Amino acid sequence: MGLPGAHTLTCTQWSTPGDKGxxxxxxxxxxxxxxxxxxxxxLNQDFNEQxxxxxxxxxxxxxxxxxxxxxxxxxxxxxxxxxxxxxxxxxxxxxxxxxxxxxxxxxxxxxxxxxxSCSTSAPxxxxxxxxxxxxxxxxxxxxxxxxxxxxxxxxxxxxxxxxxxxxxxxxxxxxxxxxxxASDVYQARAIAQLAIRFKWTWIGAVIANNNYGFMAVKVFQEEIRGADVCLAFVETLERQNIVNDARRAALTIKASKAKVILVFTWYTDVRELFQQLDELNVTDRQFLASEAWSTSGNLLQLPVTFKVAHGVLGVAIRSSPIAGFESFLKNLNPSRRPHDDFLREFWEKEFGCTLSSNALLHKAALPPCNGSETxxxxxxxxxxxxxxxxxxxxxxxxxxxxxxxxxxxxxxxxxxxxxxxxxxxxxxxxxxxxxxxxxxxxxxxxxxxEPFYFQGADVPAKYDLVNWQKTAEGTLKMVLIGRVDGFDLHLNESAIQWSSGSSKVPISVCSTSCPPGTRKASRKGEPVCCFDCIPCADGEVSNTTGSLQCEQCQPEFWSDEEHIVCVPRQLDYLSFNETLGITLTAVAVSGITLTAAVFVVFLRYRQTPMVRANNSELSFLLLLSLKLCFLCSLVFIGRPAVWSCRFQQAAFGISFVLCVSCLQVKTIVVLAAFRSARPGAGTLMKWFGPRQQRGSVCFFTCVQVIICIIWLSLSPPVPEPDLDVPGLKVTLKCAMASVAGFAMVLGYIGLLGCTSLLLAFLARKLPDNFNEAKLITFSMLIFCAVWVAFVPAYVSSPGKYSNAVEIFAILASSYGLLVCIFAPKCFIILLRPEKNTKKNLMAR
Missing domain, CATH: 3.40.50.2300 (Response regulator)
Structure with a gap:
């Protein structure tokens, strides 16, 4: 029983009015x-109805x-x-x-x-x-x-x-x-693998402003980590503000250097994005599509898609035929399914007619269906x-x-x-x-x-890879170009038609890959995909594109001009064939010839007072030692060998000691002769006669010989390439295994030279008309100046030029001795014979 005028209690539980499904x-x-x-x-938001x-x-x-x-x-x-x-x-x-x-x-x-309906007694x-x-x-x-x-x-x-x-x-x-x-993880990883495979290192992303888009970007970034692939930008699209968002994304795409754009959103959003890109005349981008729009027939049919997005490469849900399904759909008819409201609604929309018996009441604008529709x-x-x-x-x-x-x-x-x-x-x-x-x-x-099973909530991931290609009719068609099985990518690259319309893979990079011979140098404050290419330093190479660092060549090798490969270093030494070697050889031979000529002159005029004065034996011995000095300079030219490395330093040291010993003894003789002229000093020359003079020269020389024997026996110089000096050409030189030995040889020569210079300086003002001490003083000044300058020049000279410095020092000092001591004598002997008399020489 209810109140008068009350209606039967009805309510709706779990149902939608007018739609029973x-x-x-x-x-x-x-x-x-x-x-x-x-x-x-x-929806009614006024709360005035149920x-x-x-x-x-x-x-x-x-x-x-x-x-x-x-x-x-x-x-x-x-x-x-x-x-x-x-x-x-x-x-x-x-x-x-x-x-x-x-x-x-x-x-x-x-x-x-x-x-x-519900009531106190439910049916x-x-x-x-x-x-x-x-x-x-x-x-x-x-x-x-x-x-x-x-x-x-x-x-x-x-x-x-x-x-x-x-x-x-x-x-x-x-x-x-x-x-x-399948989970979106698989398609995001598949797209990342495509980016890595085609070496796209600078990619833009346009995603839905929800978990679908954010998840895709997260997985994509995880997959490309360590592969030198970067996202140039990430733009989000929200359906409630799609026009403004799509405009902003289109402007970002146009301004970016990224030529490949990943789009992870719904096809309705993509449609608006393409519309905005068309208005900005952006038609040269390569799009990577998610499964949400890669197979959209609506997008394929739009004219704007043909202009903006041909060549789309996308991941699609795996397609598979269902036997008999097409026939089932074609045979659907509302007459055989009278209670199918879904089919009825589709039928009326598709054929523009009404199946309802009260068509005039509800759909007066649509004619009734005649039953022939199929x-x-x-x-x-x-x-x-x-x-x-x-x-x-x-x-x-x-x-x-x-x-x-x-x-x-x-x-x-x-x-x-x-x-x-x-x-x-x-x-x-x-x-x-x-x-x-x-x-x-x-x-x-x-x-x-096909096998089917669940792995937890999921099934094994299977996708198709599709490509939107142009047709001769000016439309786009979707072509199957590969598949994805789990994390495995199977792709027919030759079947792809890119956005450029060709089979050439588009390039999308922030910085062009560094060619061989250079290395990457990151730009401060920019992603790793943006970098500068720095040429490798000398001695370093990079033989691959995009090298992170240059590799140092082995000591026996050096980089080529392009810094791509390490090539064997070329042995370089002072040879007789090069200009410097020829010049030094010519100067040395000239010195030998000139010394020989002086020797001949002295030998021919050996009975003249000029030759006999001051012990002619020492003069001939001095000329012999000078000739040896000129000859030893030639040993420093040519390819160093074991025998030449040992012989050149020994010959140089002994020859110069012999030469300086002769000068020292000659200076002593001059001083002794002057002192013997004083009263009470007549016996001085008896104690320093020719035998003692020869003995002194032999003694001084033997000391150097002993030093050389000890040095060359214990730690002789050996021919080695100077690998510490940079350059393609490496100098083959005689490496001083014992610097102390070489220093003792030079030191001994310097000691004798300084002693000779001091003695000659003391005898320079003796009252003879022809005072040989003056000549010895000048020659020893030149000798000492040359060898003092030799040490720093030798140390600082690179490669083979150190040998050239030593040869120059030998020749310069030898010429100095030859010219200063023998030139005045030869001048008198040959051009002023009237002065070659004992009376003239002894005159004060």
């Missing part, structure tokens, strides 16, 4: 959620194909004799309107049993209102997360066909979630079965559910809960938690002869 009764009912319509109704989720509008053709893929799979299973024999599957398919609230409402209606549950033990749906990752968390306490399995967020793989958060769509000639996304991608995922989801039911119904059941007495052979007693357990263990071969 698509139902087919069976022993077991499988639920389906599809985003069939994309235009939500206007809130409800009204039906959406704007039916899409492709989701409708997904619905009938589920219907087709269930009918195929019902006709199978091996899969669920004797069990008829039914379905209850609802529209989720692509919005989480609508999806939750529809899902709860499916799992709770759809009752459109018995009809066949069409039985709760479903499993739902195929959750088109987006967000919707799948919400549905999974909502249904998890009820242990209702949810099998998604397009949710790809890696977060859904977490079994702790989503224990009841399964999917036939889908045989219809070409749209609903009837196109050339590439079944998401459709195939729906198909697999139905078979996964069927095989788990088959395992549950055909084997003894293990009770999961205490007190559970259900029998697995009875379809009426199917429990959701039992089905959830069986789904985790399902393993079967699909009708397409």
């Amino acid at each position: 698509l139902f087919q009764d069976g022993d077991i009912i499988i639920g389906g959620l599809f985003s069939l319509r994309f235009i939500p109704p206007a 809130p409800s989720y009204k039906a959406c509008t704007g039916m899409e053709n492709l989701p409708l194909q997904y619905i009938y893929a589920m219907v087709f799979a269930i009918e195929e299973i019902n006709q199978s004799e091996s899969l669920l024999p004797g069990v008829k599957l039914g379905y209850y398919i609802r529209d989720s309107c692509a919005l989480p609230p609508w999806a939750i409402q529809a899902a709860l209606a499916l799992v709770g049993g759809d009752r459109s 018995p549950v009809s066949a069409g209102s039985r709760p479903v033990p499993l739902i195929i749906g959750g088109a987006s990752s967000i919707t799948a997360q919400i549905l999974s968390r909502t249904l998890a306490p009820l242990s209702v399995p949810l099998i998604s066909y397009t949710a790809s967020c890696p977060c859904l793989s977490d079994r702790r958060q989503f224990p009841n979630f399964f999917r036939t769509m 889908l045989e000639e219809v070409q749209n996304l609903f009837t196109d079965t050339s590439q079944l991608r998401v459709t195939y995922n729906v198909y697999l989801a139905v078979f996964a559910a069927a095989h788990s039911l088959h395992s549950l119904l055909s084997c003894p059941n293990t009770h999961s809960y205490p007190g559970d007495t259900s029998n697995c052979s009875s379809p009426e007693n199917i429990k959701s938690y039992q089905l959830l357990q069986q789904l985790s263990k399902v393993n079967f071969t699909t009708p397409q002869r």
